Amino acid sequence: MKRLRTWACTALLALGATACGSGDAGGGQSAAVESGKPAKVVVGLLSVAAVAPVYLGDDKGFFEKEGLDVEFRPVQGGAEAVPMLMSNEIQFTFGNAISMAYAQLQGINMQFVTEGAQGGTNAKDATSGIVVSKKSGIKSAEDLAGKTFGVNQLKALGEITIRTALDKRGVDTSKIKFVEIDFPEMNAALANGSIDAAFSTEPFMSQALAAGNRNVMDAISETAPHLSLSGYFTSKQYAEQNPDVVKRFQRAMNRSLDYAASHEDEVRAVIPQHTKVPPKVAEMMKLPHWTSELNVDSIRLLISQGRKYGLFKKDIDVDAMLGSAS
Structure with missing residues (x-):
């Protein structure tokens, strides 16, 4: 702020x-x-x-x-x-x-x-996603409760859509945390374990997935299509x-x-x-x-x-x- x-x-x-x-x-x-x-x-x-x-x-x-x-x-x-x-x-x-x-x-x-x-309207046609490391034990959105998210800006779009999407799925968001990280640095933060999940966007998401990381959900399209x-x-x-x-x-x-x-x-x-x-x-x-x-x-x-x-x-x-x- x-x-x-x-x-x-x-x-x-x-x-x-x-x-x-x-x-x-x-x-x-x-x-x-x-x-x-x-x-x-x-x-x-x-x-x-x-x-x-x-x-x-x-x-x-x-x-x-x-x-x-x-x-x-x-x-x-x-x-x-x-x-x-x-x-x-x-x-x-x-x-x-x-x-x-x-x-x-x-x-x-x-x-x-x-x-x-x-x-987009779903994770397949979205230009964003919640990406986790290929080594992570997080397999689904439901595993994100209590986790630390990297977002490009605090108190902004990432936080609003992540909370909204997880609330829709019935995931407890009371203990999730947000850390401000520039988009180009998200993949490195995933690799070194400083965050559990990255609020990622293109072209960085494609790079992350090419390295074997996983997209577990798209908070933006789950908040609202388009x-x-x-x-x-x-x-x-x-x-x-x-x-x-x-x-x-x-x-x-x-x-x-x-x-x-x-x-x-x-x-x-x-x-x-x-x-x-x-x-x-x-x-x-x-x-x-x-x-x-x-x-x-x-x-x-x-x-x-x-x-x-x-x-x-x-x-x-x-x-x-x-x-x-x-």
């Missing part, structure tokens, strides 16, 4: 500074088109395979056709992206509902613009001041998502160009489920479960988060 408090405070400071500032479309409050020129927007992106549709859509000219001049900027996560949104350094970013909920608790209002990526893992969002302030630009970005992004869903070969080709995923891994890894249909019910479920498990100390206004994207 210390990390979350830190970025939230930084973002609030940025919000205060923004209230007194002005500038052009890339650094001020308005991206309105002048004299027929395209609107310049900057999009914050993580270096993950799930963002492939936005690059593909740019290559196909979907954003240009909507009168948008897009620039992509790397971000490491909500801790970096939210202050950049509030200072209007970027106008849109890739992130998730949990980060948006924490921001709202700090008085920072974000809005979904479109879907980002969704989970659960909304991420999305593209903006600040409420920007959305209110630039509704036309937001609508155009939404249309271009939705077209990009649907195109990616039906052009797998092109997706696998574009992933190594913009992420650290090697071409050979990109050819073999499972891909997220992409669609322009925002899974609103799964977002509401995530927030509700987060409240149930004590991650959020107050109720979250999900309707405000969804904005016009619902």
